[in-house]
Amino acid sequence: xxxxxxxxxxxxxxxxxxxxxxxxxxxxxxxxxxxxxxxxxxxxxxxxxxxxxxxxxxxxxxxxxxxxxxxxxxxxxxxxxxxxxxxxxxxxxxxxxxxxxxxxxxxxxxxxxxxxxxxxxxxxxxxxxxxxxxxxxxxxxxxxxxxxxxxxxxxxxxxxxxxxxxxxxxxxxxxxxxxxxxxxxxxxxxxxxxxxxxxxxxxxxxxxxxxxxxxxxxxxxxxxxxxxxxxxxxxxxxxxxxxxxxxxxxxxxxxxxxxxxxxxxxxxxxxxxxxxxxxxxxxxxxxxxxxxxxxxxxxxxxxxxxxxxxxxxxxxxxxxxxxxxxxxxxxxxxxxxxxxxxxxxxxxxxxxxxxxxxxxxxxxxxxxxxxxxxxxxxxxxxxxxxxxxxxxxxxxxxxxxxxxxxxxxxxxxxx
Amino acid sequence: xxxxxxxxxxxxxxxxxxxxxxxxxxxxxxxxxxxxxxxxxxxxxxxxxxxxxxxxxxxxxxxxxxxxxxxxxxxxxxxxxxxxxxxxxxxxxxxxxxxxxxxxxxxxxxxxxxxxxxxxxxxxxxxxxxxxxxxxxxxxxxxxxxxxxxxxxxxxxxxxxxxxxxxxxxxxxxxxxxxxxxxxxxxxxxxxxxxxxxxxxxxxxxxxxxxxxxxxxxxxxxxxxxxxxxxxxxxxxxxxx
Numbered sequence: 215x216x217x218x219x220x221x222x223x224x225x226x227x228x229x230x231x232x233x234x235x236x237x238x239x240x241x242x243x244x245x246x247x248x249x250x251x252x253x254x255x256x257x258x259x260x261x262x263x264x265x266x267x268x269x270x271x272x273x274x275x276x277x278x279x280x281x282x283x284x285x286x287x288x289x290x291x292x293x294x295x296x297x298x299x300x301x302x303x304x305x306x307x308x309x310x311x312x313x314x315x316x317x318x319x320x321x322x323x324x325x326x327x328x329x330x331x332x333x334x335x336x337x338x339x340x341x342x343x344x345x346x347x348x349x350x351x352x353x354x355x356x357x358x359x360x361x362x363x364x365x366x367x368x369x370x371x372x373x374x375x376x377x378x379x380x381x382x383x384x385x386x387x388x389x390x391x392x393x394x395x396x397x398x399x400x401x402x403x404x405x406x407x408x409x410x411x412x413x414x415x416x417x418x419x420x421x422x423x424x425x426x427x428x429x430x431x432x433x434x435x436x437x438x439x440x441x442x443x444x445x446x447x448x449x450x451x452x453x454x455x456x457x458x459x460x461x462x463x464x465x466x467x468x469x470x471x472x473x474x475x476x477x478x479x480x481x482x483x484x485x486x487x488x489x490x491x492x493x494x495x496x497x498x499x500x501x502x503x504x505x506x507x508x509x510x511x512x513x514x515x516x517x518x519x520x521x522x523x524x525x526x527x528x529x530x531x532x533x534x535x536x537x538x539x540x541x542x543x544x545x546x547x548x549x550x551x552x553x554x555x556x557x558x559x560x561x562x563x564x565x566x567x568x569x570x571x572x573x574x575x576x577x578x579x580x581x582x583x584x585x586x587x588x589x590x591x592x593x594x595x596x597x598x599x600x601x602x603x604x605x606x607x608x609x610x611x612x613x614x615x616x617x618x619x620x621x622x623x624x625x626x627x628x629x
Numbered sequence: 630x631x632x633x634x635x636x637x638x639x640x641x642x643x644x645x646x647x648x649x650x651x652x653x654x655x656x657x658x659x660x661x662x663x664x665x666x667x668x669x670x671x672x673x674x675x676x677x678x679x680x681x682x683x684x685x686x687x688x689x690x691x692x693x694x695x696x697x698x699x700x701x702x703x704x705x706x707x708x709x710x711x712x713x714x715x716x717x718x719x720x721x722x723x724x725x726x727x728x729x730x731x732x733x734x735x736x737x738x739x740x741x742x743x744x745x746x747x748x749x750x751x752x753x754x755x756x757x758x759x760x761x762x763x764x765x766x767x768x769x770x771x772x773x774x775x776x777x778x779x780x781x782x783x784x785x786x787x788x789x790x791x792x793x794x795x796x797x798x799x800x801x802x803x804x805x806x807x808x809x810x811x812x813x814x815x816x817x818x819x820x821x822x823x824x825x826x827x828x829x830x831x832x833x834x835x836x837x838x839x840x841x842x843x844x845x846x847x848x849x850x851x852x853x854x855x856x857x858x859x860x861x862x863x864x865x866x867x868x869x870x
Contacts, residue, residue, distance in 0.1 A: 425726055429698050432725035433654055436747035440660040443750045446813050446863055456862055467817055470747050471829060488730055505827055508798065512832050532732075539826060547830060 218364045225356055233349045240345065241338060248334040249310070253293060256312040259327050267316050273323060283326040288313040298328070307332055370394035374403055381410060383417045383485065421486050428477045435470045442466065475596040478536070482603045490529040490608075496522045496559055498538050503557070505539075509546050510555065518556040525561055527629060529608060537604040540597040541566050541625055554622070567624040572616065601625075646761055647671045649690045651681040651707065652723070653699050661694070664750050665757075668809075678702030685711055690718045692760055694753075695740075697724035697731060705735060712739040719760035723748065749818035755808040774807055775869070776853050788851040798823060798836075799844045806857065806867040815864040841865060 263274060276282055280298070292313050297306045308331040316323050374391055381389050389410040391403040442463045445451065451459070481487065499522065503510075510517060527534065545555050545568035553569035605612040611628040648670045652658040658674055665672045673688075675681035678699040685693065685707065693711065697704035708720055722735045725746040732743045741760045744753060762781065772779040778787040784800060786793040795803065805822050806814065819837050820828040827833075845857055856868045 429725040432746045433657070436725065437654060437656045437660070439747040440657060440664070440750055443815065443818070444660055444664060446815065446860075460862060463815065464817065466747070474745075505824065506830075508824070508836050509827065509830050509832060512836065543827060543830065 218360055222357060222360060225360075226353065229349070229353065229356075233345070237342060237345050240341065244338060244341060245334070248337065249331075252310045252329050252331065252334065253312075256293070256310060256327050256329055260312060260314055260325075263325065263327070264314075264316055267318055271319060273316075273318055280330075281328050283328075285324050286313075286326045288326055289324055291315065295331075296328075308335070367396065370396065370399040371402070374399070374406060378406065378410075383414060388414055417484070420484055424477060424480050424484065424486070428473070431473050432470065435466055435473070438466045439463070439470070472596075475600060479596065479600055479603055482533070482600070482607050485607065487530045487533060487607075490527075490533075491531065492526045493529050493531050493534040495525045495527055495534065495538065495564065498534050499542075499557060499559055499564075502535070502539050502542050506542055506546050513546065513549055514552045515546065515549055515555045516553070518554065520556060520558040522557070522559050523561055525559055525564075525629075527608070533604050533607070537601050537627070538564070540601040541627070544568075544597055544601075544625070545623075548623075550621075554620075562629060564627040564629075565624055566626075567622050569621050570623050572618070572621060573623075601627075645669075645671050646691045647673070647689075648757070649673050649675060649681070649684055649688075649693045649718075651675045651678075651694060651699070651704065652696045653677055654696075660750075661753075664754075668754055670757075678704075678707065681707055682710060685716065685718070686714075689716070691764065692719040692721060692757060694721050694723055694757075697722060697726055697735070705731075705738060708735060708738045708740050717764065719764045721753075721756060721760060723753070749815070749821060751805065751809045751812060751814045751818045752822055754812075755805055755822065758808045772807055774810070774867075775856060777807075779804070779807065788848065788853045791851055793847060793851055795844065795847065796840075798840050799847070802837075802840055802844060806865065810867045810869050813860045813863055813866045817864075819864060 266274065273284055274282070276284065288311075290313065292311075294311055296309050296311050298309050299305070300307045309328045310331055311326060311328050313324060313326045316325055370392070377389055377391055389407055391407055394400050394403065442459055445459055446456070446463075503517070503519075529537075541564075542555075542557075545566050548570045549555060549568045550570055554567070556565075556567040558565040558567075602612050604610075605627055613626050613628065615624045615626070616622070617624070646669075648665055650658060650661050650665070650672055652661060652674070653676055655676075658676070662672050662674055673684065673690075675684050678701045681693075681695070681699070682702075684690075693707070695704040695707050704722065704724070708722070711718060711720060720740040720742075722732075722740045722743045723746060724731055724735075724743070732745075735743050741763070742756045744756060772781065776789050778790070779785070781804065786795060786800065786803065801823055802819065805819065816834050816837055817828070820833040823837075824830070824833055841857065841859075845855065848857070849855065858866045858868055860866050
């Protein structure tokens with residue numbers, strides 16, 4: 215729920231309550247005051263009539279029978295409310311009635327004075343209508359005010375939010391938020407700016423570290439490799455040394471490949487790749503299949519390219535090659551001689567299927583680092599974890615399925 | 630075993646090729662210098678950005694080997710300088726950073742090729758030769774070696790003027806050998822040259838063996854001398870004499 219809607223709801227609740235209470239108090243107050251006024255008027259008339267009768271010594275003439283009755287049914291002194299049917303208006307009309315005795319020429323008469331309360335009711339109605347109208351007006355203007363406030367006052371907040379959404383760690387410039395005169399927002403902006411600066415600094419440090427680590431390790435390896443290659447050129451190199459040199463040489467190569475794979479993994483995890491460009495995945499698949507042709511031929515694999523739709527994905531071209539290369543390499547490497555390699559590329563997913571013995575371990579464990587099917591293999595066993603990391607990086611899903619009939623393993627990348 | 634001979638005698642360039650090596654790591658620099666001089670190139674070295682910058686401003690090279698990470702600057706700036714000066718020199722980047730972005734950026738700036746450290750010297754030589762061939766002969770180029778003539782543009786191989794039919798892999802192997810005459814090429818270097826990232830697949834050494842066997846057989850059938858020698862346990866070598 216929007217902050218504004220929530221505040222409005224509370225405003226509305228509170229003002230409704232206050233209005234109900236206020237109207238109630240006002241109504242009773244006014245009614246009380248008006249009744250008091252009517253009573254006072256009746257008392258004044260009584261005093262006036264009593265005085266006139268004493269002076270004139272005669273009963274007054276009745277001009278308005280509704281307002282004055284002489285010797286009516288009431289024979290007690292009282293001040294009370296009553297309802298009288300008005301034949302003209304065809305409705306019951308409330309009256310305030312006072313009855314009192316007067317003595318004319320030694321004879322006792324009962325006078326009854328009445329005053330219609332219809333007018334006071336009308337006044338109350340008008341007051342209530344006015345109150346309700348004021349309330350509606352107040353609500354309406356409150357809503358409008360809040361809307362305007364939210365558009366105007368909250369603009370810096372929304373700007374900050376937009377800037378944060380669009381912020382990327384890889385971008386070289388730090389997040390710049392405009393100054394705002396509102397303390398809360400300017401504090402927020404300051405905190406956000408500090409946070410992004412700190413995160414960006416950490417990110418840069420990490421990136422530099424991985425790059426330096428790569429550089430510092432690969433350089434000695436390059437020296438070793440070059441020197442060893444020069445060493446084997448020497449025709450005088452004794453035969454027993456050749457074996458040792460070869461072992462060191464292979465170990466150096468292995469180390470370098472391992473290091474490259476690990477550097478790639480940490481770079482993906484640290485999101486150190488720049489924005490992608492549209493990559494034609496079908497072309498990458500074809501190119502990788504061509505590169506693996508020798509290995510497929512040697513294993514006499516049956517290649518089935520089911521669907522190869524022209525699928526384009528926005529990726530770093532190097533990572534696209536690495537993903538598809540690793541999956542295909544895996545499917546060739548763990549295939550049986552004379553087995554099947556099937557590739558399906560559709561807009562929704564890439565499926566690579568190969569024949570192979572059923573796995574004894576949990577297949578998803580193979581995505582873990584240094585997991586190898588064959589412990590003696592020289593490859594570091596990072597291919598599938600690299601593929602998985604690339605999938606995670608681009609929000610793809612890598613899943614595995616096995617069909618016992620035909621012993622078919624399928625790795626599926628859902629885009 | 631004959632003494633090492635300059636390869637220029639074997640694979641003919643019309644004139645001597647001048648190369649600048651920009652590399653800050655001393656052991657690697659001397660190894661490269663030693664290796665390329667043996668390969669018949671005229672080499673100069675620069676230890677840092679400043680030296681390299683001075684040299685490329687003063688002299689003309691056929692090819693510049695640039696390390697990207699230098700103590701006092703970036704190799705990428707050297708590439709920029711060369712391109713801004715419209716230099717005719719080919720540029721081969723060698724970098725330990727291995728970052729795909731560096732590679733893309735380097736090639737976008739106009740570098741001819743990019744080699745990630747560590748690399749095989751034979752691979753470096755093959756790339757270097759291909760850059761120099763592209764730059765110098767502009768289409769009209771062929772490689773001559775003993776009784777072989779090769780036209781890389783047409784992927785045509787002649788043995789004693791008779792065409793020789795080779796598979797793609799055999800042809801690649803032959804060209805790789807020709808780029809590195811008189812050198813032991815390790816199986817690992819050959820595998821990586823041919824299959825790149827897939828070189829550590831289990832069977833690659835067997836393939837190399839088979840391809841070499843077939844290549845030799847074809848050469849022999851055409852009456853060529855047997856100049857491809859197997860160096861036991863290590864790899865293969867193309868002998869100039």
